[in-house]
Amino acid sequence: MHAEQKGINEECGIFGVWDHPRAAELTYYGLHSMQHRGQDGAGLVVNSGRRLRAHKGLGLVNDVFQDASFQELTGSAAIGHVRNATEGSHTYENVQPLLFQSQTESMALAHNGNLINADSLRTELEHEGSILQTSSDMEVLAHLMKKSSMETNETSIADALNQTTGAYGILMMTDDTLYAALDPNGIRPLSIGRLGDAYVVASESCAFDQIGAVFERDVLPGELVAINDDGVQSSRFAIRGQRKMCSMEYVYLSRPDSDVNTVNVHASRKQMGKELAKESPANADIVVGVPDSSISAAIGFAEASGLPYEMGIIKNRYVGRTFIQPTQDLREQGVKMKLAPVRGMVAGKRVVMVDDSIVRGTTSKRIVDMLKHAGASEVHVRIASPPIQHPCWYGIDMSTYRELIAANYTLEAIGELIGANSLGFLSEPGLEKAIVKDKSLHQGICTACMTGDYPVAKGAERVLTHKRS
Ligand code: SF4
Known part of the structure; x- marks a missing residue:
């Protein structure tokens, strides 16, 4: 590397x-x-x-x-x-x-x-x-x-x-x-x-x-x-380039009550869930979101699909986020301590489990296992963003190609690896539709970790003048 x-x-x-x-x-x-x-x-x-x-x-x-x-x-x-x-x-x-x-x-x-x-x-x-x-x-x-x-x-x-x-x-x-x-x-x-x-x-x-x-x-x-x-x-x-706000700010990173580049994060996540339900529907009884960052998308999925949203997973609020723990061991331990199924809600049900993204896949597998152990008859995983297939060059801890599950396996293989009955991802146009409301205001988003289309290339240092506006 x-x-x-x-x-x-x-x-x-x-x-x-x-x-x-x-x-x-x-x-x-x-x-x-x-x-x-x-x-x-x-x-x-x-x-x-x-x-x-x-x-x-x-x-x-x-x-x-x-x-x-x-x-x-x-x-x-x-x-x-x-x-x-x-x-x-x-x-x-x-x-x-x-x-x-x-x-x-x-x-x-x-x-x-x-x-x-x-x-x-x-x-x-x-x-x-x-x-x-x-x-x-x-x-x-x-x-x-x-x-x-x-x-x-x-x-x-x-x-x-x-x-x-x-x-x-x-x-x-x-x-x-x-x-x-x-x-x-x-x-x-x-x-x-x-x-x-x-x-x-x-x-x-x-x-x-x-x-x-x-x-x-x-x-x-x-x-x-x-x-x-x-x-x-x-x-x-x-020289002002085309705005390419990080789409992961909307998908996962920012708080739902924040407005990022004039777009409310909760509203965009909810719309991601709606687009996902249209693109990748599931035969199921209930929709659950993985707390906290996937709740908004799960609500959107439920609204668009007509399925009831239920609190099928709860979070222990006193444990830090798994995504940003510095080692894999700590991340996995964090998931165990952090999430618990609501047995009475998921037992005997066909569950749509909405998550915001899959990076390495280990967290998704644990949550699917957890829901099945709690009695869910089927777990249909729906991801409210496109597969992450490329590392981020712009400051977000996304791992290397080797660690990114979507860079190494097909959709079917990922579904099998995480133990899902079915798996669907939001498309890139679906993501853009959910975030970019007004092109004149918002211009565009960075989706490089999903598409490999990096808005700033390595070695593209700019030689520019300093202008007061
Ligand atoms: S590559 Fe992904 S995480 Fe990095 S800035 Fe772009 S959208 Fe955000």
Whole structure:
């Protein structure tokens, strides 16, 4: 496997506040609402006006901040991060925001996504004498910015970003400015909200609701937003490509109460279920969803098929998500602890089990087994997204070709492997129909892990000018 493919495994959440007396506290609440985006580390950097100060650690937001006194983290601006670590990167050094101190300034950086050419940039920097302390893409970016200018400003950020390829939402904070930048194809989500006079920026709009902020707008593809005491300035660091929002944000990653690129996640999942019922109906008695991310699609499937939706599986809320556990053993143990069948609902019934996606197939097999042990006479598995046949280059932990069940087996073989009586996937046009309501607003989605059609090719670094809009 190419070295740059190995470092693509990150799904994170970022949150920033400008001009609020309780910036650190708001960041804590914002991060808490995005805990589902990363459970291995959390941190924030607060700007007291005189200096930037970090508090971060490994673990859940509550673990990291249990001892943090927000009285000590005073300041009117902050950025924060929740992190999903991959094998080998689960270290304190990699927890963001990264804080850099130089002769001229302090600067903090946090991101969600992946720079696909980070490894080659890192090699170049090392050849030039840089010594990097983390495996984070953001340290590479910070070095590129410093090479461009001693001071962080729109030009140095644009220069650095234009040497990178990838999918990212980035927050940066200096003594006097909060910056937000989005990749030229807008693959990752990033939105701006208002809380009175304060500005907030977040990966997901559910973070705004958590703190009582109001959504204002999404950061645009290739846009660099600078927020400071002069207000908000928008500039373009890249020619705006066609928006290709990650479709997995809708399928699985985002919270149902979030609006991603103006589309509500629950509503899109419900529509995926409806499209799936049309494309792949089943002779069955009840529809059940795998909690939590498949419930909306299961409700849609039930509505469109006329079958009753029942709570056939329940979730123990005190166990973390399986998809983002760093090892396969932990993932499988997690499933056992996490889900339980509602025997009285499924016994003797032909069950349609709706799930959002199949990655490795091991989780689906366990759930099918569990339903059959609970007495289900048949289990018809319906997946509310197309088969995942390709790895993600843009920051989502999707495994390698070798581990992706749909990259290695036919539909029939997958059905047999997971023990389903029948198996159906949503088609790619069905997925697009469920997400893209208004092409003029929404343009398009990334479906590269399903189709192999990658919107940003490796080695496609852009050479662009920096334009203020
Ligand atoms: S490849 Fe898949 S997971 Fe990655 S950004 Fe595209 S749709 Fe999202």
